[in-house]
Amino acid sequence: MHWLNWLIVAVYITYIVWDGLRRAKGTDELEGYFLARRSLPWWVVGLSVMATQLSAITLVGTTGQGASDGMRFIQFYFGLPIAMLILSVTLVPFLYRAKVYTAYEYLERRFNPGTRAFTAFLFLLSRGMSAGVIISAPAVILASIFGWSVSASVALIGVPTVLYTMIGGVQAVAWADVKQMVLIVAGLFAIVVAIVLGFPNDVGLGDALAVAGSTGRLRTFDFRFDLTETYTFWSGLIGGTFLMMSYFGTDQSQVQRHLTADSVDAARSSLLMSAYWKIPLQALVLMIGVLVFVYYLFTPPPLLFNPAHAGQVQQAEPATYATLESRYTDVHEQRRAAASAAAAARDGGDPAAARAALGRFRATNIELEAVRMEALALAEGVTGEAPRDVNYIIPTFVLQELPIGLTGIFIAAVLAAAMSSIAAELNALSTATVIDFYKRWIRRDAPESHFLRVSKIATGFWGLFACAIATYAVAIGSLIEVVNRFGSFFYGSILGVFLLAMIRSANGIGAFIGLIAGMATVAAVSIFAPDISFLWHNVIGAVAVVVVGTLLSAATGGRPGVAAGATAESAAG
Amino acid sequence: MINDTSGTDAGRSRPRSKRIAVRVMIVQTIALLLLWLLQARYGS
Numbered sequence: 092m093h094w095l096n097w098l099i100v101a102v103y104i105t106y107i108v109w110d111g112l113r114r115a116k117g118t119d120e121l122e123g124y125f126l127a128r129r130s131l132p133w134w135v136v137g138l139s140v141m142a143t144q145l146s147a148i149t150l151v152g153t154t155g156q157g158a159s160d161g162m163r164f165i166q167f168y169f170g171l172p173i174a175m176l177i178l179s180v181t182l183v184p185f186l187y188r189a190k191v192y193t194a195y196e197y198l199e200r201r202f203n204p205g206t207r208a209f210t211a212f213l214f215l216l217s218r219g220m221s222a223g224v225i226i227s228a229p230a231v232i233l234a235s236i237f238g239w240s241v242s243a244s245v246a247l248i249g250v251p252t253v254l255y256t257m258i259g260g261v262q263a264v265a266w267a268d269v270k271q272m273v274l275i276v277a278g279l280f281a282i283v284v285a286i287v288l289g290f291p292n293d294v295g296l297g298d299a300l301a302v303a304g305s306t307g308r309l310r311t312f313d314f315r316f317d318l319t320e321t322y323t324f325w326s327g328l329i330g331g332t333f334l335m336m337s338y339f340g341t342d343q344s345q346v347q348r349h350l351t352a353d354s355v356d357a358a359r360s361s362l363l364m365s366a367y368w369k370i371p372l373q374a375l376v377l378m379i380g381v382l383v384f385v386y387y388l389f390t391p392p393p394l395l396f397n398p399a400h401a402g403q404v405q406q407a408e409p410a411t412y413a414t415l416e417s418r419y420t421d422v423h424e425q426r427r428a429a430a431s432a433a434a435a436a437r438d439g440g441d442p443a444a445a446r447a448a449l450g451r452f453r454a455t456n457i458e459l460e461a462v463r464m465e466a467l468a469l470a471e472g473v474t475g476e477a478p479r480d481v482n483y484i485i486p487t488f489v490l491q492e493l494p495i496g497l498t499g500i501f502i503a504a505v506l507a508a509a510m511s512s513i514a515a516e517l518n519a520l521s522t523a524t525v526i527d528f529y530k531r532w533i534r535r536d537a538p539e540s541h542f543l544r545v546s547k548i549a550t551g552f553w554g555l556f557a558c559a560i561a562t563y564a565v566a567i568g569s570l571i572e573v574v575n576r577f578g579s580f581f582y583g584s585i586l587g588v589f590l591l592a593m594i595r596s597a598n599g600i601g602a603f604i605g606l607i608a609g610m611a612t613v614a615a616v617s618i619f620a621p622d623i624s625f626l627w628h629n630v631i632g633a634v635a636v637v638v639v640g641t642l643l644s645a646a647t648g649g650r651p652g653v654a655a656g657a658t659a660e661s662a663a664g
Numbered sequence: 665m666i667n668d669t670s671g672t673d674a675g676r677s678r679p680r681s682k683r684i685a686v687r688v689m690i691v692q693t694i695a696l697l698l699l700w701l702l703q704a705r706y707g708s
Contacts, residue, residue, distance in 0.1 A: 169696075312699070
């Protein structure tokens with residue numbers, strides 16, 4: 092990579108760390124360190140919410156998914172605006188007015204210490220692991236494309252993030268998120284402009300969309316009601332609503348964002364900002380992938396995008412690889428000619444000729460994809476790893492095709508996306524460790540300075556833990572889905588407990604046993620009906636908790652000693 | 665319950681979040697419509 096690109100990356104990292112450290116001034120007490128003294132304006136919290144959710148996996152994996160599979164992944168987010176609207180009138184005011192540090196703290200007030208400890212433990216377990224995955228995903232890719240060791244990439248992402256999160260607390264995390272979000276969006280727009288300018292002169296945006304559309308990449312909506320399909324309109328709308336409600340409403344890494352807002356209305360507005368921008372932003376991310384696919388119709392792409400795998404296959408099977416590469420070059424040339432002819436026919440004004448030209452293009456595209464499948468199977472055989480080549484499409488494009496400067500901005504944006512998600516996770520993991528365990532069970536009374544010191548140590552510990560997981564968790568499955576799959580096991584059930592908290596008659600026994608029943612149900616479904624998409628696990632888990640919890644509460648005498656309708660008031664403190 | 669009016673801009677009686685919520689519904693409907701039009705026009 093050109094030195095100017097490295098300079099941009101270095102300036103970004105230095106600035107983010109310096110800015111984070113400088114914000115440590117206002118964090119001399121727990122409320123400042125964990126909640127920024129509940130003083131942040133809605134737009135800062137809103138950008139922080141978005142930056143936390145948008146990880147490097149989104150920038151690298153989802154764009155790659157757009158290139159290989161098209162726009163249909165966006166259906167995954169159809170439930171997000173609905174979830175945000177529901178949360179902004181239900182859980183957000185409850186949690187904000189309860190003046191809690193963690194979402195799980197509220198569960199002790201409403202139910203019992205056991206339910207709080209169990210949900211907080213599940214959070215630490217799942218988020219501790221997923222923080223490692225969030226670092227590992229971009230680290231593996233950076234290691235492969237730059238030829239570094241994975242541990243060096245992990246250190247590049249992990250060390251600065253741990254430093255500013257540990258010293259600056261949530262204040263540093265939130266303000267860094269704002270800058271990181273701006274950098275990410277700027278990087279995305281820059282790449283769109285660069286791609287479109289890179290098309291041949293006689294291929295316009297309309298031609299590009301028509302050619303991409305003929306391969307099915309612009310087919311966004313799938314209205315089939317099929318529980319085994321992950322990306323359909325209904326799984327996105329229903330399963331997605333439950334997943335997003337659980338993530339934004341009960342996961343401490345997100346709840347902590349809106350607890351830092353300066354009012355309930357600001358907390359609500361910050362969530363609604365995501366509801367406003369998530370689908371358009373995700374459409375942009377996927378569209379970049381689609382446009383990169385079109386770009387590579389006219390510029391020869393590598394047979395394997397993962398350079399490490401390509402090198403290993405070339406060494407182990409030189410003759411087979413050379414034959415495949417030669418066939419790939421020939422078929423690519425045919426596809427390029429067919430794509431140009433399809434674009435020209437489209438401009439010719441004869442619909443029948445345009446359709447026929449697109450048909451010829453489609454046939455060559457299928458042929459090319461068949462050659463690539465052979466190469467991917469060969470790579471899997473040689474390396475013994477799933478190729479996950481899709482995650483290397485965008486990094487390869489960025490490094491080989493973007494002009495100097497833009498490459499640096501995009502790499503900095505990938506680091507920003509990774510750092511913003513990890514920082515929020517570390518911050519939340521530290522909060523739950525200190526507030527839900529240390530301060531609750533080990534040492535209730537101590538000077539503020541003691542808890543602050545323990546909080547910083549906890550942040551550092553979780554940072555080290557995440558870096559260790561990232562270094563050793565190379566074979567972690569599809570980068571895009573692994574985080575969501577892991578969370579889905581607990582997510583729906585934890586949401587169920589919070590939904591149960593809004594039912595007046597529900598009691599602690601119902602909540603605790605209901606939570607276990609919900610998780611057991613999800614486990615049973617994933618074992619006995621493995622084809623059911625993970626998005627539905629959230630619905631199943633939440634419903635199981637509410638049903639079992641309500642019945643058990645009724646069977647054990649309901650909620651004694653509390654008047655009907657007391658839930659909201661008790662939460663309001 | 666806390667009577668929270670801090671999100672209300674001067675001269676406006678409705679809280680900011682309510683205004684954003686209405687816009688969210690409008691913008692998302694338009695976004696889905698545009699995606700559907702993109703599919704109808706190009707997604708063969």
